Amino acid sequence: MRNALLWRVAASDRKEVVLRKLLKWTARLVIFGTLAAMLAGVVMRDEIHRLVAVNTLFEPKNIVRNFSEMDRAFLSAPMPRGDIPVTELPEGPAYDLPPKVEQWIVERAVTSLLILQNGRIRHESYHLGTEPEDLRIGWSISKAYVSALIGILLDEGVIGSLEDQVTQYVPNLEDTAYDGARLVDVLQMTSGVAFDEDYLDYDSDINRMGRELALGGSMDGFTTSLTERRADPGTDWQYVSIDTHVLAMIIRKATGRNLADLLSEKVVARMGLEKEPYFLADGDGVAFALGGLNKTTRDFARFGLLYEQMGQLDGKQIVPADWVAASTAASAPTEPGELGFGYQWWLPKGASDGEFFARGIYGQYVYIDRSRDVVIVATGADRAFREPGVDDTNIGIFRFIASAL
Numbered sequence: 165m166r167n168a169l170l171w172r173v174a175a176s177d178r179k180e181v182v183l184r185k186l187l188k189w190t191a192r193l194v195i196f197g198t199l200a201a202m203l204a205g206v207v208m209r210d211e212i213h214r215l216v217a218v219n220t221l222f223e224p225k226n227i228v229r230n231f232s233e234m235d236r237a238f239l240s241a242p243m244p245r246g247d248i249p250v251t252e253l254p255e256g257p258a259y260d261l262p263p264k265v266e267q268w269i270v271e272r273a274v275t276s277l278l279i280l281q282n283g284r285i286r287h288e289s290y291h292l293g294t295e296p297e298d299l300r301i302g303w304s305i306s307k308a309y310v311s312a313l314i315g316i317l318l319d320e321g322v323i324g325s326l327e328d329q330v331t332q333y334v335p336n337l338e339d340t341a342y343d344g345a346r347l348v349d350v351l352q353m354t355s356g357v358a359f360d361e362d363y364l365d366y367d368s369d370i371n372r373m374g375r376e377l378a379l380g381g382s383m384d385g386f387t388t389s390l391t392e393r394r395a396d397p398g399t400d401w402q403y404v405s406i407d408t409h410v411l412a413m414i415i416r417k418a419t420g421r422n423l424a425d426l427l428s429e430k431v432v433a434r435m436g437l438e439k440e441p442y443f444l445a446d447g448d449g450v451a452f453a454l455g456g457l458n459k460t461t462r463d464f465a466r467f468g469l470l471y472e473q474m475g476q477l478d479g480k481q482i483v484p485a486d487w488v489a490a491s492t493a494a495s496a497p498t499e500p501g502e503l504g505f506g507y508q509w510w511l512p513k514g515a516s517d518g519e520f521f522a523r524g525i526y527g528q529y530v531y532i533d534r535s536r537d538v539v540i541v542a543t544g545a546d547r548a549f550r551e552p553g554v555d556d557t558n559i560g561i562f563r564f565i566a567s568a569l
Contacts, residue, residue: 222526227545228275231526232298234444234458239380241424241445246433251466251478256284259569268561272527272554273546275300276461280539281569283469290461292545299439299458300543303524306443306457307408309427309467311508313415314351315487316430322418326351333414341390342410345397350407350414351507352496358392359404363525363550370405380447383409401496401505405454408508412453423451434482435470437463455524461541468530468539471520492520492532503555512559521559525549531562538566 221230221237230237259279261269269277275294279287290296317323323333326348331338341357342350349355360368369390376386387409394402412423419426424443432441441463444456459467466477471492475483494504494511504511511520518534527544540562548554 222547224547227526227547228273228292228294231275231301231543231545232294234299234301234456235442238378238444238452238456239447239449240456240458241422241443241449241451243424243428243432243441243443245437245440246428248434248436250438251436253280253462253465253469254284256281256286259286259565261287261289262568265561265565268557272544272558274527274542274544276541276543278461278465278541279565279569280465280469282537283473286569288461294543296460296462297439299441299460300464301444301455301524301528302457302459302464302543303455303526303528304405304408305464305522305524305528305530306453306455307405307508308471308522308530309431309457310408310411310415310423310453311351311491312431312483312487313423313427314347314411314507315484315491317415317418319484319487323347323414330410330414333417334410336384336388337410337413339391340388341393342387342397347411347414349397350410351491352401352505353403353407354395354398354401354496355404355407355410356393356395356397356400357390357404357406358394359390359406361404373406377444377446377452382448383446383450383452384413384448387413401498403505408454411508412451416450422449423453431482434480435463435466435477437466439463461543464530464543465539465541468532468541472532472534472537472539512563513556521562523555527558529558529562531559531566533563533566536566536569538569540565 220226268274269291273292275292276290277287278285314323326346328347330342330345330347330350337343342355345355361370362368363370365371373386377383387406390406415423415426437459439460441457441459443451445451470477470482471488474485475481475488491507492509492511493506494515496505498505501513503513504515509520509522516533516535519532521529521531523529526549527542527546529540529542531540532538
């Protein structure tokens, strides 16, 4: 009896020891798991924040503020403004907006409107809580800056010819949809790449690309993954933003420089901007060339003035005049009677001589009418920008203003 009792006590003690060890290791595993989860949370916090940001970027309550604070939600690359004095935009006679334009501002969620005539400010106003100092996202207005840099590099001989094959500069685009495309095909958006640019479709190529950017992925990697074509290069026009990233890849390979620094040196630092702009960037620090440029409204207007004056600003020839002329001519095979397209610049329907514009989604415009010496910049947060007739209405307003000055 006594031995049996002792055995049960010993067994109980062993169970208690095993239980204590089990509890100790369980506690360690819990602590380890918690620490691992915390570490993963720290590592992934920025990525999660950016993914949430890109999925809520255009919500009605956030869109205006977001478009002035894009560097809070995305990685970015600075673009030094240089150290030259600010290029003045002197005041001209005030242009009082007629009711038609005031109504348009409200209906199209315009956030700023700046009108230049003869290089002088005729009107400047900010709406929906925005301010002159805001660095607004230009979206596809950015494409016109990439075009300017291509023209400069051609003039310098760094890029040989628009007839050169894309793969001559970017060999890792071999065996992709861009194999066989020329630089001119990419400039005119006749590359033939199959790319779905439907912003309202969550699974479209443009939205997949946006998530890649938000999560710090590689824009180059995304581009080289595109292997399907919808047409042979140079045969058919379709607006595809990814073509502009290919132009940026060519620029980087041809020069060995990053886009933001090179664009700063060749263009931005020579313009006398008021504030230092920046590009959104991917996880490799590569500028989001096709739509990531952020500038003040006045600084966008200085770029418009540069093109209105055939590549000159404040007496300096910054972009070759012949490139300005070529890039703003309707050279792409767009449909007759529709918008024209050149080298990343648009031309209105029935464009007059010297009338062209750059535009970005949600209502961003740099409109130029050289015959009237007019530059108009509008920024916006227009969630209905894709509805039929909206672009025609906007261009109609710009034409109305230009003719009324």
